Amino acid sequence: MAGVRRLTQKDIARLAGVSQATVSLVLNGAAAGDARIPEETRERVEKVIRDTGYVADPVARRMAKGLNRILGVFTYEPAFPSDQADFFAPFMLGIEEAAQALGYDLLLFTAGSGGRRRLFDEHTRLRLADGCLIIGRSFDRDELARLMAGDYPFVAIGRRDDAGAPVPYVGADYAAAAAVMVERAVGLGHRRFAYVGNAERAESMRDRWQGFLAGLAAAGGELALHVPVEHRPADETLDAVLASGATVAFFLELADAIEVDAAARRRGLAVPGDLSIVVTGSHERTRRPPGVAFTSFGIPREEMGRQATAMLAAALAAGARPGRQVLVPCEFVEGATLGPPRAAPASRMSDKKEITT
Template identity: 45%
Template sequence: MPRHRFTQSDVAAMAGVSQSTVSFVLNDNLPPGVRISDETRSRVLEAIRITGYAANPIAQRLAGGRNQILGVFTYETTFPRGGHDFYGAFLVGIEHAAEKLGVDMLLFTSARVVDGRRRLSRDGWQRLGAADGCLLLGQQEDRGELEHLLDTSYPFVFIGKRESEGRRLPYVGADYVAATRRQVERLADLGHTRIGYAGQQSADQPTLDRLEGYRRAMRTRGLPLRYVDVHDIAAGAEEIAERRLTAMLVAPEIDSDALADALEAHGMSVPNSISLLLLGQPNQLQHRSRRAWSGFVVPREEMGARALVLLSRIVDQESAETRAPEGRMPNPPILDEADFHQMLDCPDLDGETLAVAPTTATTPEGTIRDNA
């Protein structure tokens, strides 16, 4: 876990130069009569690259103390814009926690989003130095960048479960595995045996956890797995009808209203013919749904708030360890493993799209008895 942030002294020692030389290279401003060879400059720049050192002018003015600024970096354009407000709730939670903690928030937005992804590479590393630590948010993170932050001991917390070698990466996540298992159990308890999963099978952590929850619960109940490709909503609805499924778990990247409309176009009413459970809020809310959906919700505001509190505690611990005399315990108390990896429950939604399993399943050809 984060312990020590590299300083100019560390860079100077690695490059075999004085700290003033490092400062001259960083500022690219030599006093009269001072010369730095290309070879020396290259050694300093290589040491900066290896350590990930970022000059922090605010912290320098405070003589090494905290500047009470924490950052937020998003890997996608994630905050409210019109109806696309899934990520906005995280920011609301962060803001409330920041107000209680008495810290300022700095939103890092200078890196352009290219092909849906933003990177910390190049100038991003230097900009992070303006904050004591940073919250990271988004589905399309760069794993190499996260490992680099860990290696350089820069304090950060990811909003969302993320795995790393040696479980070093601190996060506050939503327990998608348990929440998805509960949805299967809700359906099975109501007599459903033909339960499908509609969603992508990509490698991002939330998707992997939802799929794991579905697989575990279905195997526990002795039910076969049924995945449905819904890249094309109309074709997906037709497949669901042809396979006589009576219930679907719908991942948040799917337009759930469009899927329900397509199913009803095939004569399958929701929830009388087919139950639909949402596995969290849709990623992009284009409009207010006319349905009261069943499923579970992601505690986004709480995740944002808890992540900021954890980040603040990590920074406090790092600062205390830096100031504590050798041989004495730092204050505040050292964080334990559970603090660094927090998983929050996802509350169930009752809604109106869940019903007892029908005794028959409706298909385009007519009514066929469910013989699952």
């Protein structure tokens, strides 16, 4: 794998077709009217600086390897608002723990334009950090492809599809976890399954869905209903699940599982018994009702953060770009909402149904 080195003023000069002295003058803020720097030349240099994300760093230039021992963290969504704390906080805890153990400082990138965070923005100073950890429910595919085409070291937290080349990542093994949950349900006597949640919007959603289907195929279960949207009225979702003959419903989002569980209990239905409920992790922070422990699997967010930080640091130490792809196992959470079906449901559908609205 090709070695990694920091961009220098000499690189900027070569890309802009000017002398290194001209680059230095532009970086040092020489007046726009300075006769030594024609406006067209200045603009060309500034464009190269913006396009490459170059930041002059005299401290790094004095260091033997040209490294700051700073790792960047970029999140496509705000990391600290309360409604997303459960999603981002464990990642940040794992990253911080590993960075401290490895002797790195952290720099959180928050810049962007028009209310949208972007990696390649004139205000985002990526190259202040030796490399970057990138987190988000979904990534900008164009930016990811640009990262893969460049020389800047990074590791994605969460599995990502190829973007011109295999993307280095540390993700959760959602597919294996979902398959295991299906096998457990079949082992308890369930045969007809419902799935509530999007199956396409992001890699993590696709992995859960594909694992769920693989589990059905391996264990002999049947998909009775797929509701490919979240946040439908709970009673409508419950009606559809019961009408399909499903005895167990898998939910992408904990928030939807909570609402359907409450609707079932209001009708006097036993959970589990009349209906079992399984949650395939959770993308959203939500208040859990007291006394209800949902059967689910834990997403190893802290461990993902630790391993991604270690992967990036190891690549920097070797002078190489990260190239590995790692999936961390998810831990089964027993809960109390999955049990044997009480009896065959009165209403059975011969074919799988899908609700689209």
